[in-house]
Amino acid sequence: MKVNTQAVNFNVNQELLDFIQQKMNKLDTFYDKVIKSDVFLKVENTSDKENKIFEARISVPGDSFVVKKQCKTFEEGVDIAVASLERQLKKRKAKLRAHL
Template identity: 35%
Template sequence: MTVNYEYDGVTASQELEAYVKGKLDKLFNKYEFIVRADVFFKTENTSNRSSKMKTSIRLSAPGPRLFAETTSDSFHKSAAEVLTALERQLDKRKSLMQTH
């Protein structure tokens, strides 16, 4: 399983990558069918300070790709919200998968 990080208008942060990687590892352990994750960090050019930091995550798994994004006042908060949304999608995907 690989994780790719992309930064748009943001300097790379090892601490932020470690935070997201830790959260993603929990998902990978729970949902073994995940192949790859693409994580995008971007700053939005808005006057509203509470919606400036955008985090998007795209997961590759059997079937259509899973995607979620959210905007918050910090990358940690937006990453946590995105991972919660992806976990709901993964629960739904897992319930639809059949074992033979």
């Protein structure tokens, strides 16, 4: 799966990009009709420790899923968001099977 990653107001290292690509690729095992995925990484200028925002948008035929998580690290946000997307994709696949 091709993952378009955009980092807002900072430079992202290759290690994080590889981690995101690896996690997003796992979503293909749950639903293979993913058209594209966009990932946005943002850092808020606040004094909170949870100032990293991970947002993922996945497009599937006829629909799209958006997950936005705010955490201490981007890795934590990726893990939580991918788990949420996994549940959504499984639910969509079950619905499609029920209509057949």
